[in-house]
Amino acid sequence: MTSCPALMISAPASGQGKTSVTAAIARHARQAGKKVRVFKTGPDYLDPMILERASGHPVYQLDLFMGGLDHCRGLLAQAASESDLILVEGVMGLFDGAPSSADLAEAFNLPVLAVIDAGSMAQTFAALALGLQRYREGRIRLCGVVANRVGSEGHGRMVAEGLPADLPLVAALQRRQDLALPERHLGLVQARELPGLDAQLDEWARAWGAASAGFEFAPVDFAAAGFTPEPAPVPRLAGRRIAVAQDAAFSFIYPANLDCLRRLGAEVLLFAPAEGEPLPDCDALWLPGGYPELHAPALRANKAFFSGLRAHLAASKPLLAECGGMLALAVSLTDAQGQEHAMAGLLPGQARLQTRLTALGLQAITWPEGELRGHTFHYSTFETPLPPIARASNPNGGKAAEALYQQGSLRASYVHHYFPSNPEAIAAFFAG
Structure with missing residues (x-):
């Protein structure tokens, strides 16, 4: 397959819920019988452990500094050839760092879904979403927003006020403290240490499916952009x-x-x-x-x-x-x-x-x-x-x-x- 539905999940800052939303989308698609490949932007070990459990497949990094453009293209080309959906979780805020998640989205023509913690805001949600959409308008495409940790259905309706038609509220996800992931000094607790993780992922998937009905993933034509798998290196370690x-x-x-x-x-x-x-x-x-x-x-x-x-x-x-x-x-x-x-x-x-x-x-x-x-x-x-x-x-x-x-x-x-x-x-x- 040269064309594959693909989506980057980003946010205005860290701590908005990118990992849980990415994991929810991956598990929901997997439960629907789709082959899902998930990538993580930038260096990270702990988030990918959660995302691997959600998708059922190892999670690779996409990093323009560590791996370079051709390496990242090769990974995406390989994923597109063997999957039904590609998800890329961003790092920090959408425009933070060099290279940033926005740089990656632009380089690979990935539509972006923004996750915003709406717990302490109402109509200002739309102003923040519009800022993300227009900050690099014409170079990246924000296809929708997710209101995370809303307090009620009414709260979900309030945060949607002011959003334009081309920036829909894809889902309003209720605040669920019982579904939060525990953390320690280096980040999230390792997936292997969470005995209830699969049940938690299933519940995330259920919540995503109920809140995002009608959302469709846009296909990305990786072959048309010249993406091809990387050639094999000389086997200098053969027999080792x-x-x-x-x-x-x-x-x-x-x-x-x-x-x-x-x-x-x-x-x-x-x-x-x-x-x-x-x-x-x-x-x-x-x-x-x-x-x-x-x-x-x-x-x-x-x-x-x-x-x-x-x-x-x-x-x-x-x-x-x-x-x-x-x-x-x-x-x-x-x-x-x-x-x-x-x-x-x-x-x-x-x-x-x-x-x-x-x-x-x-x-x-x-x-x-x-x-x-x-x-x-x-x-x-x-x-x-x-x-x-x-x-x-x-x-x-x-x-x-x-x-x-x-x-x-x-x-x-x-x-x-x-x-x-x-x-x-x-x-x-x-x-x-």
């Missing part, structure tokens, strides 16, 4: 076994990163150290970010995991540790309650959770093998005597500039790397 930690402690994994490793020819071995699994026999290892501070006792109890890491590095096998993965290799990790946990002790230094955000932003970092792109987002600090071999930069001039450390075959950083930004560099490192 790369272990990847994946569990509640190490869960910040872009699906595109795993795809990248497999497209390079690697065999990916997923294992769960927080659940007691040892490091499998492998040629290289990736420890992604996550929540080691919440699972430090379980990691420490898995003696086979820490001894496996020690043997892996003693054999000079490549190990990439990102953010939480790096903290798990430290000498110690002090959690938010002030309790100190002994960690693997393979990377000199101590990590400590803070009460406030310590770094946030897109990152570009030059490895010895070439430049990689990604992002940083953490509440911890890491003090180490190791000198950095490189330091990242923020394309928007932000303060975040993460260090890259190397010790033997171990490479570690707070940067969450996006492997498709430079598959050749990733292949060169993991090849050893």
Whole structure:
């Protein structure tokens, strides 16, 4: 299929309910028998976990900085060829950041549905919606608005007053505190930790279906815009076994990163150290970010995991540790309650959770093998005597500039790397 119905769900700010509305639309379409593919704008791990559960399919990032225009086009072309509906959840407010959700909508000709928290307003809702529609008029198309968290049917009618015919109120969704998603310091609680999530998604879908009757998704002709799937890279990792930690402690994994490793020819071995699994026999290892501070006792109890890491590095096998993965290799990790946990002790230094955000932003970092792109987002600090071999930069001039450390075959950083930004560099490192 070259043409596919598609929609971006955005908002005037964070916290308006984009994720819940996107998940509701995805689950409702899936219940109707449609194949749904959902994307998330920009770097994010937690929202995609909810959206994956809603849609039944892994959620990929669309980011013009991390992945680039051609990569994003390839992802959309692939999705259009195998699905009945494409949804893209925006990030922050519609025009926030560089690149913004509006930039993405413009680049890919995606119609935009704006979600606005109407809980503390009435007729001003229309003024805000009109501002979103006209701010970049002619370059993006706002096809409708959703009034989220309205207090009553009458409230829903009030917020619709003043909206023009070409900007309809698609749905007025009632405030339901019992359906709110819990959060912690890095954002939403992981989907795997929410036992009632499927019932919650079903209820969201029911509410969406009842409120949005008659709304139709506009098709986007991706082929006419020259979108084609990305060509396969040279399989430089053919025959290599790369272990990847994946569990509640190490869960910040872009699906595109795993795809990248497999497209390079690697065999990916997923294992769960927080659940007691040892490091499998492998040629290289990736420890992604996550929540080691919440699972430090379980990691420490898995003696086979820490001894496996020690043997892996003693054999000079490549190990990439990102953010939480790096903290798990430290000498110690002090959690938010002030309790100190002994960690693997393979990377000199101590990590400590803070009460406030310590770094946030897109990152570009030059490895010895070439430049990689990604992002940083953490509440911890890491003090180490190791000198950095490189330091990242923020394309928007932000303060975040993460260090890259190397010790033997171990490479570690707070940067969450996006492997498709430079598959050749990733292949060169993991090849050893």
